[in-house]
Amino acid sequence: MTVDMAVLEANIRRMAGLVGATGARLRPHIKTHKTPEIAHMQLRNGSAGLTVAKLGEAEVMADAGFDDIFIANELVGPTKLRRLVGLSRRISVRSCVDSIAGASMLSEAAVAHELMFEVLLDINTGLDRTGVAPKEARGFARSISALPGIRLVGVFSYAGYRPATPSPEERERWARREAETAVRVADELRRDGVHVSEISVAGTATAPFAATVPGVTEVRPGTYVFNDIGYARLGLCDPSQCALTIKTTVVSRPSRDRAVIDAGSKVLALDKRVVCGREPGYGFIKQWPAARIEALWEEHGVIRVTADGPGPGVGDVLDVIPNHVCPTVNLADRWYGIKAGVVDGEFTILGRGKSR
Amino acid sequence: MTVDMAVLEANIRRMAGLVGATGARLRPHIKTHKTPEIAHMQLRNGSAGLTVAKLGEAEVMADAGFDDIFIANELVGPTKLRRLVGLSRRISVRSCVDSIAGASMLSEAAVAHELMFEVLLDINTGLDRTGVAPKEARGFARSISALPGIRLVGVFSYAGYRPATPSPEERERWARREAETAVRVADELRRDGVHVSEISVAGTATAPFAATVPGVTEVRPGTYVFNDIGYARLGLCDPSQCALTIKTTVVSRPSRDRAVIDAGSKVLALDKRVVCGREPGYGFIKQWPAARIEALWEEHGVIRVTADGPGPGVGDVLDVIPNHVCPTVNLADRWYGIKAGVVDGEFTILGRGKSR
Numbered sequence: 213m214t215v216d217m218a219v220l221e222a223n224i225r226r227m228a229g230l231v232g233a234t235g236a237r238l239r240p241h242i243k244t245h246k247t248p249e250i251a252h253m254q255l256r257n258g259s260a261g262l263t264v265a266k267l268g269e270a271e272v273m274a275d276a277g278f279d280d281i282f283i284a285n286e287l288v289g290p291t292k293l294r295r296l297v298g299l300s301r302r303i304s305v306r307s308c309v310d311s312i313a314g315a316s317m318l319s320e321a322a323v324a325h326e327l328m329f330e331v332l333l334d335i336n337t338g339l340d341r342t343g344v345a346p347k348e349a350r351g352f353a354r355s356i357s358a359l360p361g362i363r364l365v366g367v368f369s370y371a372g373y374r375p376a377t378p379s380p381e382e383r384e385r386w387a388r389r390e391a392e393t394a395v396r397v398a399d400e401l402r403r404d405g406v407h408v409s410e411i412s413v414a415g416t417a418t419a420p421f422a423a424t425v426p427g428v429t430e431v432r433p434g435t436y437v438f439n440d441i442g443y444a445r446l447g448l449c450d451p452s453q454c455a456l457t458i459k460t461t462v463v464s465r466p467s468r469d470r471a472v473i474d475a476g477s478k479v480l481a482l483d484k485r486v487v488c489g490r491e492p493g494y495g496f497i498k499q500w501p502a503a504r505i506e507a508l509w510e511e512h513g514v515i516r517v518t519a520d521g522p523g524p525g526v527g528d529v530l531d532v533i534p535n536h537v538c539p540t541v542n543l544a545d546r547w548y549g550i551k552a553g554v555v556d557g558e559f560t561i562l563g564r565g566k567s568r
Numbered sequence: 569m570t571v572d573m574a575v576l577e578a579n580i581r582r583m584a585g586l587v588g589a590t591g592a593r594l595r596p597h598i599k600t601h602k603t604p605e606i607a608h609m610q611l612r613n614g615s616a617g618l619t620v621a622k623l624g625e626a627e628v629m630a631d632a633g634f635d636d637i638f639i640a641n642e643l644v645g646p647t648k649l650r651r652l653v654g655l656s657r658r659i660s661v662r663s664c665v666d667s668i669a670g671a672s673m674l675s676e677a678a679v680a681h682e683l684m685f686e687v688l689l690d691i692n693t694g695l696d697r698t699g700v701a702p703k704e705a706r707g708f709a710r711s712i713s714a715l716p717g718i719r720l721v722g723v724f725s726y727a728g729y730r731p732a733t734p735s736p737e738e739r740e741r742w743a744r745r746e747a748e749t750a751v752r753v754a755d756e757l758r759r760d761g762v763h764v765s766e767i768s769v770a771g772t773a774t775a776p777f778a779a780t781v782p783g784v785t786e787v788r789p790g791t792y793v794f795n796d797i798g799y800a801r802l803g804l805c806d807p808s809q810c811a812l813t814i815k816t817t818v819v820s821r822p823s824r825d826r827a828v829i830d831a832g833s834k835v836l837a838l839d840k841r842v843v844c845g846r847e848p849g850y851g852f853i854k855q856w857p858a859a860r861i862e863a864l865w866e867e868h869g870v871i872r873v874t875a876d877g878p879g880p881g882v883g884d885v886l887d888v889i890p891n892h893v894c895p896t897v898n899l900a901d902r903w904y905g906i907k908a909g910v911v912d913g914e915f916t917i918l919g920r921g922k923s924r
Contacts, residue, residue, distance in 0.1 A: 278885075285867065288830070300868075310822060311822075311882045312818065312885075313622055314820070316881050336822060340826070341822075341828060341863075342820040344822060345822075461644050464670070464699075466692060472698050474924075476923075477839070478898050481833075507697075510894055510898075511599070525669065526669035526670050527644055527669055543923075565834045566902060567834050567899075
């Protein structure tokens with residue numbers, strides 16, 4: 213797995229510039245790269261703290277010197293609460309709530325350890341994953357306001373972005389809808405006397421637009437550091453702005469129209485959210501844009517070779533841009549940085565597999 | 569991730585018994601567990617050597633003391649050949665060929681290092697992945713017979729098994745077709761003077777049947793150690809014979825029919841080859857058999873809660889049997905052994921991520 217360092221740096225600077233021009237702060241999500249060195253690059257380019265998906269990722273980043281981390285997830289159960297107590301004594305950390313049961317657990321742990329946990333209220337802005345319905349936010353906030361040891365300091369939302377026919381206008385509408393809902397809920401909570409200082413919304417696709425909505429205090433893009441063919445298909449980047457590629461070798465050429473590479477689902481992940489050109493596939497082959505990775509076995513990728521030329525031969529090394537870069541990175545232990553065409557640095561993905 | 573040690577041991581003994589009653593040897597595939605301790609259990613139960621998918625797995629198992637390893641894959645390119653040279657000097661190792669180009673590379677590396685690489689001829693018995701067509705096997709063997717430094721010692725095949733309507737009869741037919749094709753090709757090669765000592769076929773679904781076909785010398789089941797809901801669906805096991813479960817916590821209960829767990833595609837993998845009951849899903853929840861994991865985000869699993877009862881609540885710990893256990897194991901760094909209901913041992917998945 214290689215990363216073009218010049219592309220990586222340009223991607224980091226571009227997002228920093230877009231968000232920096234607005235009233236909101238940039239709190240990048242590190243679930244994409246899980247690599248402390250990249251988080252430091254983001255911080256040097258104007259990020260205000262980090263976002264993580266899991267406690268395990270927060271612990272890795274705290275060990276790497278980061279002291280302001282938002283865990284964009286609900287933390288439930290005795291093991292996680294014990295770890296949250298430990299982490300809270302080292303750094304500034306916030307998490308999310310969307311249930312009375314979850315909030316009560318946080319409250320009890322905080323009281324038992326004489327701590328105050330700051331939390332953001334997770335609202336569902338259309339993804340139908342976690343989050344209370346916006347119209348129930350006031351009632352929910354009232355219910356948990358009496359709990360000792362936790363302090364509601366903000367509103368959290370992630371609506372994703374995956375329309376069938378993407379356009380900049382559609383993306384902006386999507387981004388504004390999420391951000392405006394969060395701002396409206398925050399205003400309602402404020403009228404009830406809750407001191408809501410954070411309105412945290414959006415990801416890579418929507419952050420530049422959401423950040424312009426008045427009231428939004430921070431956005432959390434993650435994938436932009438590497439980009440991927442899924443995002444290129446959404447018009448978010450050009451394939452040349454995809455920093456990460458998988459180097460794979462053709463190990464078999466059993467028929468005229470079939471080539472087999474040594475990268476399967478244990479290297480590329482099975483995410484199939486993308487259409488490369490017109491045909492769906494499991495990634496984009498730089499050297500053979502018309503070829504399609506039509507099947508992924510655990511350790512084999514089967515390429516359907518189409519019209520243009522004889523296709524790759526046994527021994528050829530191909531560069532594949534993954535469909536979805538986040539789970540792909542999570543399969544590897546390290547990546548190699550490329551500068552001016554040569555390997556210049558090996559990086560350990562310290563947050564890999566930290567899903568607990 | 570927990571493994572019921574009693575179920576694991578019973579699975580290992582059952583397959584050893586089934587294959588031991590035939591004329592073929594058992595060379596289990598370790599790609600499922602990637603854990604040396606389990607490979608040692610398999611060896612103690614009558615396995616003759618190990619099968620691996622990748623050089624990296626072979627290196628891990630050689631470090632763990634195994635000295636007879638078959639790499640069921642084509643090894644192509646200078647880096648892999650350099651590593652194969654090193655491994656060949658430590659242990660007995662064989663790999664596959666299915667192209668003149670690949671065989672020539674092996675030959676050149678062998679000559680350069682004064683080694684003899686033993687290889688099996690990979691034939692395509694219907695999977696359309698790697699492998700030469702059976703009718704081209706004689707011509708291919710003749711073409712590579714003149715190459716110095718490599719010795720063709722066997723025939724290799726893997727046809728998989730995934731019919732729409734499984735039955736023991738259908739499975740036996742599938743297994744026999746693969747095995748008989750391999751035996752026929754081997755006989756043709758023998759008539760041409762090639763000393764074919766190995767006929768290596770089949771996986772978990774087909775091994776017990778294939779092993780009874782006269783001429784077959786070894787079978788390579790892998791998944792049987794853990795089993796999974798995909799295999800239960802194929803009638804290969806009962807859910808109670810699935811040794812590995814993912815422990816996950818309900819972190820959100822945002823609506824009456826939706827519960828969210830803290831296991832997503834970075835824990836369970838995206839393989840969707842299974843139908844749990846009638847509806848497809850991303851795994852089987854032991855405590856709520858009628859509930860369906862209908863979506864996997866990177867770190868969230870969204871459960872559709874159906875009729876029977878209120879469904880799981882925030883804080884509940886659920887046991888999920890994965891759809892496909894092999895890529896699921898490959899996402900984790902370790903697993904915990906359970907004996908008589910309590911944790912008894914922590915095991916490191918040393919072969920995890922060794923896809924090179």
